[in-house]
Amino acid sequence: MTASVRRPVGILGGMGPEATVLLMQRVIAAVPARDDADHVPLLVDQNPQVPSRIRHLIEGVGEDPGPVLAAMAARLEAAGAQAIAMPCNTAHHYAPAIQRAIGVPFIDMVAEATRVAREMAGAGGRIGLLASPAVRRTKLFEPAFAEAGLVPVYLEEDDALLAVIRRVKSDGPSRAARDGLAEASARLEGAGAAVQMIACTEFSLIADAVAPSVRAFDTLDCLVRAIVAFAAPDAGTPRGERT
Numbered sequence: 084m085t086a087s088v089r090r091p092v093g094i095l096g097g098m099g100p101e102a103t104v105l106l107m108q109r110v111i112a113a114v115p116a117r118d119d120a121d122h123v124p125l126l127v128d129q130n131p132q133v134p135s136r137i138r139h140l141i142e143g144v145g146e147d148p149g150p151v152l153a154a155m156a157a158r159l160e161a162a163g164a165q166a167i168a169m170p171c172n173t174a175h176h177y178a179p180a181i182q183r184a185i186g187v188p189f190i191d192m193v194a195e196a197t198r199v200a201r202e203m204a205g206a207g208g209r210i211g212l213l214a215s216p217a218v219r220r221t222k223l224f225e226p227a228f229a230e231a232g233l234v235p236v237y238l239e240e241d242d243a244l245l246a247v248i249r250r251v252k253s254d255g256p257s258r259a260a261r262d263g264l265a266e267a268s269a270r271l272e273g274a275g276a277a278v279q280m281i282a283c284t285e286f287s288l289i290a291d292a293v294a295p296s297v298r299a300f301d302t303l304d305c306l307v308r309a310i311v312a313f314a315a316p317d318a319g320t321p322r323g324e325r326t
Contacts, residue, residue, distance in 0.1 A: 089121075089315050091165055094106065095159070096127050097132070102303070107127065109304065110310055124314070140176065152177050167189050170284050185219075195302070196300075200231070201233060247260050251289065276306070281299060282302050
Protein backbone atom coordinates (compact mmCIF):
# COMPACT_ATOMS: atom_id res chain seq x y z
CA MET A 84 0.00 0.00 0.00
CA THR A 85 1.41 3.40 -1.00
CA ALA A 86 1.69 5.95 1.80
CA SER A 87 -0.35 9.12 1.47
CA VAL A 88 1.45 12.34 0.57
CA ARG A 89 2.17 14.39 3.67
CA ARG A 90 2.67 18.15 3.57
CA PRO A 91 5.74 19.26 5.58
CA VAL A 92 5.20 21.62 8.49
CA GLY A 93 7.90 23.94 9.84
CA ILE A 94 8.25 24.22 13.61
CA LEU A 95 9.59 27.32 15.34
CA GLY A 96 11.18 25.55 18.30
CA GLY A 97 13.50 26.00 21.23
CA MET A 98 11.01 27.86 23.47
CA GLY A 99 11.81 25.69 25.38
CA PRO A 100 13.66 22.76 23.82
CA GLU A 101 11.83 20.07 25.80
CA ALA A 102 8.45 21.50 24.82
CA THR A 103 9.47 21.29 21.16
CA VAL A 104 10.47 17.65 21.55
CA LEU A 105 7.16 17.00 23.33
CA LEU A 106 5.28 18.48 20.36
CA MET A 107 7.16 16.17 17.99
CA GLN A 108 6.39 13.16 20.17
CA ARG A 109 2.70 14.02 20.25
CA VAL A 110 2.55 14.55 16.50
CA ILE A 111 4.07 11.10 16.03
CA ALA A 112 1.56 9.58 18.46
CA ALA A 113 -1.34 11.32 16.71
CA VAL A 114 -0.83 9.53 13.39
CA PRO A 115 -1.92 5.87 13.09
CA ALA A 116 1.13 5.02 10.99
CA ARG A 117 1.89 1.62 9.48
CA ASP A 118 5.33 2.71 8.27
CA ASP A 119 7.72 5.66 8.53
CA ALA A 120 6.29 7.29 5.40
CA ASP A 121 2.86 7.64 7.03
CA HIS A 122 4.17 10.19 9.52
CA VAL A 123 4.10 13.98 9.25
CA PRO A 124 7.29 15.57 7.86
CA LEU A 125 8.51 18.21 10.31
CA LEU A 126 11.18 20.80 9.58
CA VAL A 127 12.27 21.92 13.04
CA ASP A 128 14.33 24.97 13.90
CA GLN A 129 15.27 24.12 17.47
CA ASN A 130 16.61 27.55 18.38
CA PRO A 131 17.04 28.12 22.13
CA GLN A 132 18.76 31.42 21.27
CA VAL A 133 15.44 33.13 20.46
CA PRO A 134 15.50 36.26 22.65
CA SER A 135 13.69 35.87 25.96
CA ARG A 136 9.98 36.56 25.71
CA ILE A 137 9.86 37.13 29.47
CA ARG A 138 12.61 39.77 29.36
CA HIS A 139 10.99 41.56 26.45
CA LEU A 140 7.33 41.42 27.50
CA ILE A 141 7.49 41.41 31.30
CA GLU A 142 10.77 43.06 32.24
CA GLY A 143 10.69 45.51 29.34
CA VAL A 144 14.32 44.96 28.41
CA GLY A 145 16.15 42.80 25.96
CA GLU A 146 15.89 42.14 22.24
CA ASP A 147 12.58 41.88 20.41
CA PRO A 148 12.06 38.19 19.50
CA GLY A 149 9.78 39.10 16.57
CA PRO A 150 12.45 39.59 13.87
CA VAL A 151 14.28 36.42 14.93
CA LEU A 152 11.09 34.35 14.77
CA ALA A 153 10.16 35.90 11.41
CA ALA A 154 13.58 35.04 9.96
CA MET A 155 13.31 31.47 11.26
CA ALA A 156 9.88 31.08 9.66
CA ALA A 157 11.12 32.42 6.33
CA ARG A 158 14.02 29.96 6.35
CA LEU A 159 11.68 27.06 7.09
CA GLU A 160 9.43 28.10 4.21
CA ALA A 161 12.45 28.30 1.91
CA ALA A 162 13.41 24.80 3.05
CA GLY A 163 10.05 23.44 1.94
CA ALA A 164 7.63 23.92 4.83
CA GLN A 165 4.06 24.36 3.59
CA ALA A 166 2.83 25.72 6.94
CA ILE A 167 4.45 27.08 10.09
CA ALA A 168 3.59 26.20 13.70
CA MET A 169 5.06 27.34 17.00
CA PRO A 170 4.78 25.41 20.30
CA CYS A 171 4.98 28.48 22.55
CA ASN A 172 1.89 30.34 23.69
CA THR A 173 3.64 33.53 24.78
CA ALA A 174 5.53 33.80 21.49
CA HIS A 175 2.20 34.01 19.66
CA HIS A 176 2.32 37.68 20.63
CA TYR A 177 4.76 37.93 17.71
CA ALA A 178 2.53 36.03 15.27
CA PRO A 179 1.85 39.13 13.11
CA ALA A 180 5.59 39.55 12.45
CA ILE A 181 5.86 35.88 11.55
CA GLN A 182 2.85 35.99 9.23
CA ARG A 183 4.22 39.02 7.39
CA ALA A 184 7.45 37.12 6.68
CA ILE A 185 5.90 34.03 5.07
CA GLY A 186 3.59 33.11 2.22
CA VAL A 187 2.34 29.87 3.74
CA PRO A 188 -0.27 29.38 6.49
CA PHE A 189 0.59 30.02 10.12
CA ILE A 190 -1.18 27.45 12.32
CA ASP A 191 -2.45 29.62 15.17
CA MET A 192 -2.44 27.82 18.52
CA VAL A 193 -4.46 30.62 20.14
CA ALA A 194 -7.30 30.22 17.64
CA GLU A 195 -7.23 26.42 17.86
CA ALA A 196 -7.30 26.46 21.67
CA THR A 197 -10.11 29.01 21.79
CA ARG A 198 -12.32 26.72 19.69
CA VAL A 199 -11.77 23.88 22.14
CA ALA A 200 -12.45 26.16 25.12
CA ARG A 201 -15.75 27.24 23.57
CA GLU A 202 -16.77 23.61 22.99
CA MET A 203 -15.95 22.69 26.59
CA ALA A 204 -17.33 25.70 28.44
CA GLY A 205 -20.06 27.10 26.20
CA ALA A 206 -21.04 30.74 25.78
CA GLY A 207 -20.10 32.84 28.79
CA GLY A 208 -17.81 30.13 30.12
CA ARG A 209 -15.01 31.04 32.51
CA ILE A 210 -11.68 29.60 31.37
CA GLY A 211 -8.76 29.45 33.76
CA LEU A 212 -5.45 30.10 32.03
CA LEU A 213 -2.36 28.41 33.39
CA ALA A 214 0.07 30.56 31.50
CA SER A 215 3.06 32.85 31.65
CA PRO A 216 2.21 36.25 33.14
CA ALA A 217 3.13 37.66 29.73
CA VAL A 218 -0.01 36.03 28.30
CA ARG A 219 -2.15 38.01 30.75
CA ARG A 220 -0.22 41.26 30.35
CA THR A 221 -0.37 41.20 26.55
CA LYS A 222 -4.03 40.03 26.56
CA LEU A 223 -2.99 37.37 24.07
CA PHE A 224 -6.23 35.37 24.24
CA GLU A 225 -8.65 38.25 24.85
CA PRO A 226 -9.61 39.05 21.23
CA ALA A 227 -10.34 35.42 20.37
CA PHE A 228 -12.11 34.86 23.70
CA ALA A 229 -14.29 37.94 23.22
CA GLU A 230 -15.37 36.71 19.80
CA ALA A 231 -16.14 33.27 21.24
CA GLY A 232 -18.02 34.68 24.25
CA LEU A 233 -15.54 33.37 26.81
CA VAL A 234 -14.23 34.94 30.02
CA PRO A 235 -10.51 34.46 30.84
CA VAL A 236 -9.57 33.91 34.49
CA TYR A 237 -5.98 34.55 35.54
CA LEU A 238 -3.85 34.42 38.63
CA GLU A 239 -1.97 37.65 39.24
CA GLU A 240 0.82 36.09 41.27
CA ASP A 241 3.44 36.61 38.56
CA ASP A 242 6.40 35.50 40.67
CA ALA A 243 4.84 32.15 41.56
CA LEU A 244 3.96 31.30 37.96
CA LEU A 245 7.33 32.41 36.66
CA ALA A 246 9.03 30.30 39.32
CA VAL A 247 7.26 27.19 38.03
CA ILE A 248 8.22 27.97 34.43
CA ARG A 249 11.85 28.54 35.40
CA ARG A 250 11.91 25.30 37.43
CA VAL A 251 10.74 23.34 34.41
CA LYS A 252 13.32 25.02 32.18
CA SER A 253 16.14 24.34 34.62
CA ASP A 254 15.15 21.07 36.28
CA GLY A 255 12.58 19.48 33.98
CA PRO A 256 9.28 18.08 35.30
CA SER A 257 10.32 18.11 38.95
CA ARG A 258 8.15 17.56 42.03
CA ALA A 259 8.54 21.23 42.98
CA ALA A 260 7.26 22.32 39.56
CA ARG A 261 4.32 19.93 39.77
CA ASP A 262 3.42 21.20 43.23
CA GLY A 263 3.52 24.78 41.99
CA LEU A 264 1.23 24.04 39.06
CA ALA A 265 -1.17 22.09 41.27
CA GLU A 266 -1.44 25.05 43.65
CA ALA A 267 -2.09 27.47 40.78
CA SER A 268 -4.75 25.18 39.32
CA ALA A 269 -6.51 24.86 42.67
CA ARG A 270 -6.54 28.65 43.08
CA LEU A 271 -8.05 29.10 39.62
CA GLU A 272 -10.72 26.57 40.50
CA GLY A 273 -11.43 28.56 43.64
CA ALA A 274 -11.92 31.63 41.44
CA GLY A 275 -14.67 29.84 39.52
CA ALA A 276 -12.69 28.38 36.63
CA ALA A 277 -13.71 24.72 36.48
CA VAL A 278 -12.42 24.52 32.89
CA GLN A 279 -8.71 25.25 32.63
CA MET A 280 -6.32 25.68 29.74
CA ILE A 281 -2.67 24.63 29.92
CA ALA A 282 -1.44 27.71 28.05
CA CYS A 283 2.31 27.39 28.56
CA THR A 284 4.20 24.60 26.85
CA GLU A 285 6.51 24.31 29.85
CA PHE A 286 3.38 23.40 31.80
CA SER A 287 2.55 20.85 29.09
CA LEU A 288 5.43 18.80 30.49
CA ILE A 289 3.65 18.60 33.88
CA ALA A 290 0.02 18.87 32.74
CA ASP A 291 -1.03 15.91 34.87
CA ALA A 292 -0.39 18.05 37.99
CA VAL A 293 -3.55 20.13 37.56
CA ALA A 294 -6.25 19.89 40.23
CA PRO A 295 -8.03 16.54 39.76
CA SER A 296 -11.51 18.06 39.96
CA VAL A 297 -11.10 20.47 37.01
CA ARG A 298 -11.64 19.84 33.31
CA ALA A 299 -8.33 20.74 31.73
CA PHE A 300 -6.99 20.69 28.20
CA ASP A 301 -3.61 21.50 26.71
CA THR A 302 -3.10 24.09 23.97
CA LEU A 303 -0.20 21.96 22.74
CA ASP A 304 -2.64 19.15 21.96
CA CYS A 305 -4.80 21.63 20.04
CA LEU A 306 -1.76 22.57 17.97
CA VAL A 307 -0.89 18.91 17.38
CA ARG A 308 -4.37 18.19 16.01
CA ALA A 309 -4.17 21.20 13.70
CA ILE A 310 -0.73 20.18 12.42
CA VAL A 311 -1.92 16.65 11.65
CA ALA A 312 -5.12 17.94 10.03
CA PHE A 313 -3.04 20.16 7.73
CA ALA A 314 -0.26 17.73 6.94
CA ALA A 315 -2.16 14.43 6.96
CA PRO A 316 -5.88 15.13 6.42
CA ASP A 317 -6.58 11.47 5.75
CA ALA A 318 -5.09 10.32 9.06
CA GLY A 319 -7.50 8.30 11.17
CA THR A 320 -7.74 7.65 14.88
CA PRO A 321 -4.44 8.32 16.72
CA ARG A 322 -2.66 5.33 18.15
CA GLY A 323 -4.04 4.37 21.52
CA GLU A 324 -7.32 6.28 21.02
CA ARG A 325 -10.76 5.13 19.98
CA THR A 326 -13.47 6.98 18.13
